[in-house]
Amino acid sequence: MKQSKGTIAVFLAPAIILFAIVFIYPVVRTVGMSFNEVGNITADSSTWSWTGISNYVDLMNTRLFRISMVNFLKIWIFTGIATLVLALLLATILTSGIIGQKFFRAVIYMPNVISGVAVGYMWLLYVFNADYGLLHSLFLKLGWETAANFQWLSVGGNVFLAMCIAYVFSSVGYYMLMYISGIEKISKDYYESATLDGANGFQKFMNITLPLLKGVIGTSITLWTSRVMGFFALSQIFNSTETTVPMKYVYQLLFGSSDEVTELKVGKAAAAAVVMTVTVTIISMVIKRVIKDENYEI
Amino acid sequence: MKKTYPSSDRLKKNVKKVPGYLLVILWTVFIAVLFGWLILASLSSTKDIFSGTLLASGVKWENYYRALIQNKMLRNLGNSCLYTFSSIILIDVVSCPAAYCLARMKFKLNPVIERLFVVGISIPGIMIIMPMFYMFSKLDLTNSRLSIIFLYTVMSVPYTTYYLLTFFRGVSTSYEEAAYIDGAGPYYTFLKIMLPLVKPAVVTVTIFNFISKWNEYFLALIFASKSELRTLGVGLHQMVQSLLVSGDWAGMFTAVVVAFIPTVVIYAILARQIISGVTEGGVKG
Structure with a gap:
């Protein structure tokens, strides 16, 4: 089909112009800010003063930022393993032909459509509550006193665990559906011939499902990485120093915080944003290298 | 067998x-x-919640009156509706023509632009907010409904365009050739022939944009923090913080329910479409 330059412009120009304003310009400016001393978030670039990498040095020497990056890694690895393994397990169960599997899929996915703030408060105000909470009353009924009196929200270790559990609950359904979609694309012939050869369920999972899901698993890890870096709402709700994540740290650098004395430093916040972006990019590239699979997407 | x-x-x-x-x-x-x-x-009183006897002192419908009217959740709900519906429509208005153009029209920069959008998908919001805040403050648009709708729209353009692109590519070119022979121009061909053919994909991606905009929290907190501009999510957070001080636990649970009911109801209606969107369409949920 023939088309004039004018037609192309009409179709594409709005998207390109908006993209330039909201993606290209801000990325360039944020990187610029990270190498400058910037008075405040609304300061013109003419008032910036070049400081080289001192924002980055300052950042690495800041205890709260280091805590937040360690928390990122802890969530990425431990909560990641919990979420993705559970998602894979649920996907295997819900493709094995059990009765009502469509219904179970829908129920387990449901928390994904609820806002992080609402999910966070459900768990904070109800599930983990020490007086009338779901876990407290459940374990009390079962007669398991130690578990019933477990202080989920106590500062000094458990609040981070509590936050991670809430996060697993809210995100597992999405990865489960991803894996279900991958499993359903695997030809039934493989499983049938394996059954004829006398393979059991576990062997079939290890030798057929897992290798053929490699691409999907790679995609899910990449997606998980960028989402964990964007993790914010739950960290703000389970509010304590131990639950600080990079997004929350940057937010506090830019807009202050009610519970901690944080200095407002825009250049440093920009440096943190660059470090976060580079971290996600490097992890994604490594995963792509490790999982060589032609079905790998994104 | x-x-x-x-x-x-x-x-x-x-x-x-x-x-x-x-x-x-x-x-x-x-x-x-x-x-x-x-x-x-x-629907219970705070006392009943703590004594473990929900509803014991009767059904407290007034909790909802307090949450929606006195604590202004109705206004937050209205804001969430306004931001979400405006942006999901605008996303389609920008992305559909762009996706069609990139899928079908031949020009030198085409692959470069497609690549750019793919990179755009993976740029985290944190790289964008500081310059946008600066820009909006220069335009006197901080704490304005326009700025949040603008951001919600544009942030989703790369992904939506990229998602729809593959569906436009999947349509046979014979439709356009026939339209061209009949003398149809590119705008008519796009609107009346191509767009209806990819409608299911547009619907799917729009539903997912709806859920992600409705639940968006970080941008809303930064760009719509003034009380009359707050979304349900930001409003819920502020409200729980102040109810914790006043000790109104029943009110907190009412607020949580008001915040999750809209998406749960929509999910109950559209569950089949949403689930097949993830399992078959490969949407990022």
Whole structure:
């Protein structure tokens, strides 16, 4: 089909112009800010003063930022393993032909459509509550006193665990559906011939499902990485120093915080944003290298 | 081929499924208890919540009056609706023509632009907010409904365009050739022929944009923090913080229920479409 330059412009120009304003310009400016001393978030670039990498040095020497990056890694690895393994397990169960599997899929996915703030408060105000909470009353009924009196929200270790559990609950359904979609694309012939050869369920999972899901698993890890870096709402709700994540740290650098004395430093916040972006990019590239699979997407 | 198992074999096969059933049933029961309790607590008094006897002193519908009217959740709900619906429509208005153009029209920069959008998908919001805040403040648009709608729209343009691109590519070119022979121009061809053909994909991606905009929190907190501009999510956070001070626990649960009910209801209606969107369409949920 023939088309004039004018037609192309009409179709594409709005998207390109908006993209330039909201993606290209801000990325360039944020990187610029990270190498400058910037008075405040609304300061013109003419008032910036070049400081080289001192924002980055300052950042690495800041205890709260280091805590937040360690928390990122802890969530990425431990909560990641919990979420993705559970998602894979649920996907295997819900493709094995059990009765009502469509219904179970829908129920387990449901928390994904609820806002992080609402999910966070459900768990904070109800599930983990020490007086009338779901876990407290459940374990009390079962007669398991130690578990019933477990202080989920106590500062000094458990609040981070509590936050991670809430996060697993809210995100597992999405990865489960991803894996279900991958499993359903695997030809039934493989499983049938394996059954004829006398393979059991576990062997079939290890030798057929897992290798053929490699691409999907790679995609899910990449997606998980960028989402964990964007993790914010739950960290703000389970509010304590131990639950600080990079997004929350940057937010506090830019807009202050009610519970901690944080200095407002825009250049440093920009440096943190660059470090976060580079971290996600490097992890994604490594995963792509490790999982060589032609079905790998994104 | 239909296999018949001896009865002991079939029994064995079913016994093996028991742990699986157990896990998904327990999960479902947990979700049912969680949501059931929250709804009952939202209608109880704070005293009944702490004594473990929900609804004992009667159904407190006034909790909802307090949350929606006195604590202004209705206004937050209105804001969420306005931001979400405006942006999901605008996303389609920008992305559909762009996706069609990139899928079908030949020009030198085409692959470069497509690549740019793919990179755009992976740029985290944190790289964008500071310059946007600066720009909006220069334009006197901080704490304005326009700025949040603008950001919600543009942030989703790369992904939506990229998603629709593959569907436009999947349509046979014979439709356009026939339209061209009949003398149809590019705008007519796009609007009346191509767009209807990819409608299911547009609907799917729009539903997902709806959910992600409705639940968006970080940008809303930064760009719509003034009380009359707050979304449900930001409003919920502020409200719980102040109710914790006043000790109104029933009010908190009412607020949580008001915040999750809209998406849960929509999910109940559209569950099939949403789930097949993830499993077949490969949407980022």
